[in-house]
Amino acid sequence: MNQRISAPSTEILREIHQAGVEIIVRFNSLLKLGRLYSVKNVLFQEQLGLLYKRIKDNCQEEEATLKIREGTFFFRNVRLRFIFANYPAFKTVLQELTKREVAVISFLPELTESELETFIACLLKAEGYNQLLAGLDEAQIVHIQIEKGTERTSLTGKKEKDRATARIYFSSLLHLKDAFEAEDPHQALRLNTTRRLMQALFTHIVDNEAFVFGLTNIKNFDEYTLNHSINVCLLSIALGRRLGLDRNELIELGISAFFHDFGKIETPKEILDKPAKLEPHERAVIEKHPYHGAGTLALWREIKGIPLRAIHVAMEHHIKEDLSGYPQTFKKRPPHLFSKIVKIVDYFDAITTKRVYRPRAFTREEALSLMMDQGDKEFHPLLLRIFIQMMGFYPIGSVVALNTGEIGLVVETNPDPALTLRPKVKIIADKNGQRIDGPVVDLAEKDPISQRYLRTIVKGLDPEKYNIRPADYFMASTLA
Amino acid sequence: MPNLKERSFSVEKNNSWDEVRDLVLLLTRTNSAFKIFPPEHATVKQFLADFWERLKSFLEKNGCLDLIIGENYFEYMGEKVFEDADVAHSLPFFFFRDGLQRLSFHRGLTEKELSLFFETIREVAFRPPDEADIVSAFWEKNFENITFYAPDEFIIEKITRGRPLPEYEVNFEELYSGKIELAEEDRKAIEDWQLKTESQEDSEKEKTIFLEESLADLKEEEWRMIESIIHSHRELPQDEELGRLSLEILYLEDRFDHLPSFKASLHEAHKALLKNGKLAKAAAFIRDLTSLNKIFASWQPQKSAVIESFLAEIEQDNYFALIKEIYFSSSGSLRKEDWLDYFLAIGRPGLIFLASLYQNSPQTTISSLDEIAKPILEKWAEEKPEDLMKLVQESNPYWSQMIIRTLALKQGPKITTFLAGFIRSSQPLLRREALDALARLDSPTAKKIILGYFHDEDEEIRVTAAKIIKIADDSMLDHVIKIASPLRLREKKEREIVAIFEMLASTIHPKVKKYFQEIFKLPWFLKPKNKKICLLAIEILKRYPNAQNRDLLKEIMVKGRRQLKKYCQQALKEINLKEII
Structure with a gap:
């Protein structure tokens, strides 16, 4: 019995x-x-x-x-x-x-x-x-x-894993594009598929986080807003995971980040891509996208079961920690946690992306530094710190000059907070500046005899200045 | 000897297959039982217990039951162990259609987890096809000892629908050839570093200052702060947030063509609050909306129209069904103050809903409704009594009774006219209520209207009318005397006669005296009713020993018929005795 x-x-x-x-x-x-x-x-x-x-x-x-x-x-x-x-x-x-x-x-x-x-x-x-x-x-x-372990498939090889991650990345792009471009978004939105997609993204983040972060270096692929939204989605899930959110919350956070800029469908392209400073009336149009997005998602909610948090995020991702920002409604109130998370990630991805109106993008480490400087007015200070911890002092995709004269690309951060300055880097140029398909080296590695580090980062470099496209290196491993 | 360090499959395949066949068959049957009966049903419990026993023993022996899922079959170690081609019922197909390719049960599985597994399948199976996804459901459950595999390809295929994925191009030649010429400042930074190798540590220290600020581990109180933020956001009531967001969106929305559809969102938010029994919050939502309406009225009339249309739609049937469900299912758990708050906030629909609740409530529970209705009706009686008058329904007597009771607190010709209308009501409850109300009105007209109730078909009402009427003038008295004619009295029962006599006996008027004199003349022979009437009259005159009545009794004692004398004498004796005492 x-x-x-x-x-x-x-x-x-x-x-x-x-x-x-x-x-x-x-x-x-x-x-x-x-x-x-x-x-x-x-x-x-x-x-x-x-x-x-x-x-x-x-x-x-x-x-x-x-x-x-x-x-x-x-x-x-x-x-x-x-x-x-x-x-x-x-x-x-x-x-x-x-x-x-x-x-x-x-x-x-x-x-x-x-x-x-x-x-x-x-x-x-x-x-x-x-x-x-x-x-x-x-x-x-x-x-x-x-x-x-029996549950994993045969995706054990790094290359195979990266390829699978990249496929999911581009599928996400296509999925979002379908939703953005559909004549009738009611028909186009397949939230069940979106949820499954979020689960897949989560699994890839768990299994292959460094590469996922690497992929967020892909910028302006196809449409800026789509590409940006995928990057924000990935980094938001990763940040949410650091915060200890549960699986359902992470899925909803992912969906929220995925659709955070949905209101930009309504923003005329000539304003979105204007290669000059926006006139006040143009800025006013841009500033409508949060509530346009929230309004559309609210309409979808009943039909498609869009999570409420997605509406929060669409509405509030430009509201600052001091409650300034836009849009302002009849009552000031602190934004939702998910909106605070997405705001941080959104800001980071936006300023690290080159745009017609922003000819020079910030490097990833410059961006983090700038965000720190914004103080508590712009971001939630603790969430920002966790984000910076997650990204590392030299975030994945940063191009760095090493003391050996080599140039490296950060491909993995060091999980040990004490070794944040010593990520793993792929050598992309030798000490003579010759571009090479170099090895991935661990900067925490020491000379066994002298006990001195073999390589140390001297400074971060602006990839654009040297015509280096970090994303290409990540994608190269999946294409070769 | 098996390796002690590894717990892996060590079964002999042939024996194992038969065992697995039986096991998988039991799995599908248990699943069917879960679909047919609720989880607490004895059949389900029996199936689950049987399957659990068998599976537990299999897992103890083998560590894992690892099933490969085909379109309509389960495979175990390369052998089909179950097949069901009927897609409507096939468990393998149910898994397969959502892209599940492998399902494994591991040692350590508990009966509770197994039950949750079947409940999850059941839950998904009953969802609409658009929302059903077994992989998502399993994933969200995050089982400890049941794992599964669904390849990315399934979801990629769903997204691409045959289209190629966007292609990212990498120019390998550019990537791995050519030279990077560092700018002067960058090159110099490296050279400086190389020259000052001893100071490497210092440079790292500089960065560490930044790290300490930004990357240092959070302190315990900071973790707690983060945890508390997460917790408080988990606790955020979704229904209230939805309501709040809907109002904010409405406030900001400038795509007026979206507004009509947005009304559905307002309804969703409002209904969500109601469904969760948050009446006070629903009331606040309506009040906020009403305030916005005032703002929009001159500024954005399109929005105002949407709000008004939304408010008007609250009166609709589907809302009433919801209100009714909440009211009757809450069985008093919701605060009366909240109902009151909500009904007041929604205005007229509140009255309609209340009326319907009265109509649908058993008589025994009406008193609790009265507590909610009273202040609402009083408010309406104060502001729009005419609206309230229109809501009286013959078919809803308790509701109408409350309206009458409330309006009766007010004075005025309109109220009197309103109450007069009930004299012909088919509901005795309403006639009686109106009668009571009329009696309380300080109006001669009202008093005259009461006379009408002397003809009411209900004896009780007639008795009441007789008891409460105050004779104001001769014409009224004439009317009463007419109603109290001996001929009519004979048709009435004792208590009504008593009531009429009491009313007359307390009225000092020659006409009254004359009336009783006539009564005492009624012949008794073969007319027992007449005798009874006469004796009742003496009894009542005795109860009201005013001068007029004493005289009358004395007069009858002296001049009256022989049979009456002794009764009058006795009555006067009792009056005198009372006075002496």
Whole structure:
């Protein structure tokens, strides 16, 4: 007879959650320390002891499992929700385990500290699942069991992954274009498809975030507004994820960002693309797009189930933190959280894009710096800080001059906040300035003897000045 | 010996296939049960328990049940284990049509999660085709031990519909050949750096100052602040936000051709508030809209027209159905003050809805409606009594009774005329209410109207009329005496006769005296009713021992018929005794 077990209390669930988060954080520390020092190092041993204690507390009577499902961690059947402070740890551990196709780690009650130490050492050494398994076998670890991930497809190669991400990016563009250009948007809008698209984008962000950020360097492809909207959508989902929004919220945030400029359908092209300063009456026309968009989305809401938050975002994405901005209605009130998120991303993408009226776009690092300078009047200060943390000091797609004389393109930020200045860069020109299809180098890498960094960023370069199109490098990997 | 570190498939295929066939068959049957019955139904519980037992044991043994989904089949380890070509019912097809290609159940699965899995399918299956997507639904559930795979290609195909994806062109030659000549300042920056390698750390420190400001980890209180912002936005009531946004959009919208369609949004927002029982918020929404209407009236009359049309449409049937549903399903959980607030805010439709609620309410619950209706009716009675008068319905007596009761608090010829109309009402409740109201009016006309009630078909009403009437003049008295003629009295029951006699006995007038003298002359022989009338008259005269009545009793005692004398004597004796005491 099947016995029903009563559900654990909220207090117990909270404790399990807390333990799970701590295990991830300590696991991350051990992976970092293990790369720098021997496993016998005092610091390593200290962290190991803490991790061991936490695990033991949780597997006294039965095994405790740490699972990864669809990019989400579960510990003892409790879904672990990260807060952005723990995001780097979650991201690193997820990456490390996914890279080795490990989906489940079970800790048995008889686990010893020495087994845990050996397990981490094996994990650090192993390139893939089979190698890890062999290592554990050889070391005769019996109280830690692992399971291979089954849910992922064969998209394991970087190139294949990037290609798939790029396909979704351009599909998004086409989908939005259909909605923008349709004679009858009621017919054109297929929100079910949009939702599925958002899910796909989310999955690519989880799996391949750096490349997704790289794709947001695509500018003015086809129509500015469409391209811009996709970029804003991607970065908004990524920022929302850092904030710990749940899946449904992220989908709605994505849809909201996707349609944030929908009102621009009504703005005459000659005003949108005017290569000069706008006259007051032209500016007034531009400033209608938030409520035109909101109005249209509100009409769609009933028929198509457009999320309410999308209407908020369309309406409020030009309202500043001090409640100035446009449009102004009969009552001042703070914008919705999603509008604040989209405002930050929208601003960033807009000023980093060259337009007829803005002949020189800001570089990505200049843009972040400028946004910081705007102070609390323009953006929500904490959200802005999280955005800047997410983008890194040198955001992906930044072109940088290295101390070696080489020129690099930032392709991945360093998840360790202490190493923000040391992202991974692809060398695009050698020390003589010769354009090359260079390797991707990790700027956190040190010379083993001198313990000095091998390469350091001297300064950011303006890609436009050197006719460098960062997006081309990201797309090149999918086309070659 | 199986590897201890890895829990993977170690089943013997042939045995496993048969087991999986049975398992998948049970899966589809459990799913059918979920579709036919509600989740708490015994059949569903039985199917779920059976399937769960079998699946749990399979997962314990094998770690995972990994099904590949074909158009109308499930495949397990390269072998078809289930097939159903009937697309209307086929579970594989249901998954397949939304692009689901693989479904896996993992060890660790709980019965609760499994039940949620079936409930999710059920929920999607009953959605309109346009809104149904099993992949989205599974994705949003974010199951712990059920995973699935739906390739991007499915969604890409849905978007492209055969069209090629936009092509991004990269000029590889330009990308990987040629030279980048750094500008002077950039080149110099690198050279300076290279020359001052020792100061690298200083330069990084400079940047770190920026980092500390912008990239430093948020402090605990800052995390909490962010969490609280997220939380408060999660708590934002969607219906209220929708209402607020609709008003803001209406305020700003300058595409007047959009306005007629926008009315639907106003209705949606308004209905959303009502459906959630937020009557006070719905009232505020209407009030805001009314204020906007005043602003727009001279500035943007098109918007004003939309608002007015919206307000007018509130009176429509579909709104009443909604109001009725909320009122009767809330079973008193909603505050009366909120109903009152809402009905006051919507104006005339509020009266219409209230009237309909009265009509649809069982008599036992009418009193709670009265509490809501009273202040509303009083307000209308104050501002537009004529409108209220028009809302009286013979078929809705309790509602009409409230209107009469409310209007009766006011004085004036219009009210008297209004009340007079009820003398011919088919509803005794309304005739009685109007009669009471007339009695309270300080108007001779009203008093005369009451006379009409002496002819009412309802005895109760006639008795009441007799009790409350105040005879103001001779003509009224003549009328009453006429009604109280012996001939008519004989047709009446005792209590009505008593009421009439009481009314007359308390009136000092020679005509009254004469009337009773005539009564006492009524022959008794073979006329028991006459005897009863006479004895009742003596009894009533005794109750009202004024000089006129005493004289009358004495007169009958002296001059009256023999049979009457002793009764009058007795009556006078009792009067005297009372006085002595």
